[in-house]
Amino acid sequence: MAIRLKMVLSLLLSAAFLVSTCHGSLLLLELPSEIHPLRPRSGSSGDHVAGLSCLSWRLGVETNNLIGWKTIPQECEGYMGNYMLGEQYRSDSRVVAGEALVYAAGLDLAGDGKDVWVFDVDETTLSNLPYYAKHGFGAEPFDPTPFNEWVLEGNALVLPESLTLYQKIVSLGIKVVFLTGRTEDQRSVTETNLKNAGYYTWEKLILKTSSYSGSTAVKYKSSERGKLEKKGFRIVGNMGDQWSDLLGNSTGLRTFKLPDPMYYIS
Ligand SMILES: *[C@@H]1O[C@H](CO)[C@@H](O)[C@H](O)[C@H]1NC(C)=O
Numbered sequence: 280m281a282i283r284l285k286m287v288l289s290l291l292l293s294a295a296f297l298v299s300t301c302h303g304s305l306l307l308l309e310l311p312s313e314i315h316p317l318r319p320r321s322g323s324s325g326d327h328v329a330g331l332s333c334l335s336w337r338l339g340v341e342t343n344n345l346i347g348w349k350t351i352p353q354e355c356e357g358y359m360g361n362y363m364l365g366e367q368y369r370s371d372s373r374v375v376a377g378e379a380l381v382y383a384a385g386l387d388l389a390g391d392g393k394d395v396w397v398f399d400v401d402e403t404t405l406s407n408l409p410y411y412a413k414h415g416f417g418a419e420p421f422d423p424t425p426f427n428e429w430v431l432e433g434n435a436l437v438l439p440e441s442l443t444l445y446q447k448i449v450s451l452g453i454k455v456v457f458l459t460g461r462t463e464d465q466r467s468v469t470e471t472n473l474k475n476a477g478y479y480t481w482e483k484l485i486l487k488t489s490s491y492s493g494s495t496a497v498k499y500k501s502s503e504r505g506k507l508e509k510k511g512f513r514i515v516g517n518m519g520d521q522w523s524d525l526l527g528n529s530t531g532l533r534t535f536k537l538p539d540p541m542y543y544i545s
């Protein structure tokens with residue numbers, strides 16, 4: 280019943296969104312803020328480009344059927360930009376975070392302070408969309424130098440759907456652990472960025488140390504989650520935008536995959 284009510288509410292919210300975008304003004308309800316102000320170009324979804332369905336390619340990525348890729352197909356860059364900056368990415372994120380929220384609310388928690396939820400950072404709790412809007416949506420190979428400069432600016436934005444989930448997690452008494460591929464030297468800027476984005480409290484922020492240089496994200500994250508379990512924590516949920524956040528060992532009771540068709544991390 281509660282779920283049905285939520286669905287109706289979210290339909291109403293979508294309707295309000297449509298009304299507000301058609302008339303260019305907010306008529307009914309306060310809407311969640313845009314992550315990044317660029318709007319998709321209308322009529323250029325680029326679904327089929329040179330015989331390739333970019334939507335099918337994106338689906339292949341999200342289902343972990345396409346793995347190990349270095350760049351998105353060149354001809355899909357326009358499509359991917361429209362997707363990431365448009366309503367579909369937000370809607371896809373909303374479904375994932377909404378499902379996680381219902382799941383978390385239904386957990387039978389021990390209440391002993393040992394239940395934890397693991398969140399990835401980039402494209403999970405924080406969004407680097409301004410960076411990708413400037414540097415492209417994945418058709419060029421990832422370049423760590425300008426990306427790390429961007430990270431050190433500390434201006435990554437919030438992914439609003441994840442913040443809503445985070446707030447619920449905290450209110451349920453589940454402890455939050457951020458587990459990120461960002462490196463230890465980026466700790467203070469990451470802490471500040473998380474706080475500025477609305478993530479005020481956490482149990483641990485785990486960043487990659489040099490001992491993991493050369494190992495995959497799956498290995499690094501599995502190992503760090505294993506350490507949490509050895510300390511007696513129970514990972515009741517685990518959310519990330521990469522399959523490498525969610526595969527391997529000690530993955531948690533349930534995993535949630537946020538959309539990210541722009542890059543692949545093994
Ligand atoms: C998972 O655990 C097994 C057994 O300890 C180990 O051999 C394997 O390397 C681990 N996998 C990852 C991805 O850490």
Ligand SMILES: [Mg+2]
Pocket residue numbers: 399400401402403519520521
């Ligand atoms: Mg990530």
